[in-house]
Amino acid sequence: MAAVTPQTTVATGEDLLRIGGRTFRSRLFVGTARYPNLQVMLDAIEASGAEVVTVAIRRIDLSDPSRQGVLDVLDRSKYTILPNTAGCYTAKDAVLTAKLAREALETDLIKLEVIGDDRTLFPDVEELLRAAAELVRDGFTVLPYTNDDPITAQKLQDIGCAAVMPLGAPIGSGMGIRNPYNLMIMREMISVPLIVDAGVGTASDAAIAMELGCDGVLINSAIAGARHPVQMARAMRLAVEAGRLAYLAGRIPRKLYATASSPMEGLLGT
Amino acid sequence: MEQVQTIQKRLRVNGSWMESSAATVVELLQSLGIDPSRRGIAVAVNDAVVLRSEWATAPLHDGDRVEILRATQGG
Numbered sequence: 001m002a003a004v005t006p007q008t009t010v011a012t013g014e015d016l017l018r019i020g021g022r023t024f025r026s027r028l029f030v031g032t033a034r035y036p037n038l039q040v041m042l043d044a045i046e047a048s049g050a051e052v053v054t055v056a057i058r059r060i061d062l063s064d065p066s067r068q069g070v071l072d073v074l075d076r077s078k079y080t081i082l083p084n085t086a087g088c089y090t091a092k093d094a095v096l097t098a099k100l101a102r103e104a105l106e107t108d109l110i111k112l113e114v115i116g117d118d119r120t121l122f123p124d125v126e127e128l129l130r131a132a133a134e135l136v137r138d139g140f141t142v143l144p145y146t147n148d149d150p151i152t153a154q155k156l157q158d159i160g161c162a163a164v165m166p167l168g169a170p171i172g173s174g175m176g177i178r179n180p181y182n183l184m185i186m187r188e189m190i191s192v193p194l195i196v197d198a199g200v201g202t203a204s205d206a207a208i209a210m211e212l213g214c215d216g217v218l219i220n221s222a223i224a225g226a227r228h229p230v231q232m233a234r235a236m237r238l239a240v241e242a243g244r245l246a247y248l249a250g251r252i253p254r255k256l257y258a259t260a261s262s263p264m265e266g267l268l269g270t
Numbered sequence: 271m272e273q274v275q276t277i278q279k280r281l282r283v284n285g286s287w288m289e290s291s292a293a294t295v296v297e298l299l300q301s302l303g304i305d306p307s308r309r310g311i312a313v314a315v316n317d318a319v320v321l322r323s324e325w326a327t328a329p330l331h332d333g334d335r336v337e338i339l340r341a342t343q344g345g
Contacts, residue, residue, distance in 0.1 A: 031345030041343070056344025059284040059337065060311065065303050070343045071310045084344055092317075099319045100339050104312035171345070220345030 019193055020141035020162040026051045028240045031220025032070050040229050048233035053079045056086050057101045084111040091131035098135050112144040121171040125152050136160040145197050148182040150189050157192050169199030172221040176205035187213040203239035210243025279332040295325040312339050
């Protein structure tokens with residue numbers, strides 16, 4: 001009888017995600033917004049296993065300037081903080097926000113968002129490319145939120161972005177991966193990490209993104225807005241890991257007709 | 271009695287106009303009850319970032335637009 005070698009879990013072994021000069025074991029990035037309270041947020045982040053956590057940059061509340069903020073509760077030795085430029089509609093505002101984020105958080109990482117419309121929150125690609133170029137020139141490690149458009153992704157990579165973050169569906173929509181075929185094309189064209197940002201609604205969506213070959217998934221609303229955020233955070237962690245393993249393992253091809261899995265030889269009555 | 275000369279100016283801070291006698295960014299932060307040594311804060315004056323190392327010397331002028339920002343929960 002042949003010895004069965006137990007397989008180690010690839011996704012928790014040496015399968016590291018590299019972005020810029022940084023390496024991460026977890027391929028799940030999580031946002032910090034819209035949780036019922038800060039404690040649930042902390043517990044959910046912990047349960048997600050995420051190492052990268054996003055924050056926004058906003059005006060300080062002058063009526064209560066010392067109020068406890070997200071940075072007062074997050075252990076910065078444990079998490080890499082990824083500031084975003086959410087809410088910016090122009091390259092100019094996004095670049096200024098990125099520079100303020102760098103100053104406030106002492107990081108060159110920026111999740112670049114330049115929004116074109118407040119109903120869809122789809123990116124304004126023209127402004128996005130302009131802002132990305134300026135920030136890359138200025139030494140930022142730029143992770144741009146973009147459409148599921150392979151050509152834009154290619155341009156962002158050519159500009160020097162450290163990763164490309166295509167949407168699966170509109171931000172907060174929970175509609176899942178609406179265009180898996182574009183992500184597959186993108187996977188073939190793009191060599192920097194592809195992180196699906198936005199659209200994931202539940203665990204299977206995250207698994208699908210990973211099975212398509214994406215390098216990671218960024219999730220906020222689907223965890224924070226779940227009835228039980230901490231449970232959902234763990235579900236997402238497992239889904240991302242499962243999807244990654246399935247991608248690395250290599251799925252069987254799809255075909256229209258059956259292929260018996262049990263042997264035909266020795267069948268009764270033959 | 272000695273008269274202390276303070277120059278009042280109008281500043282637009284985080285979108286609201288206010289009267290202030292602050293001569294520098296540090297003085298403005300202190301007058302607003304913000305500890306300048308607190309981490310996680312960034313300041314822009316007239317759409318240009320003022321580095322933390324320059325807060326003590328960066329002068330404020332009448333009509334300046336000041337933005338004081340911090341990290342907050344976001345996705």
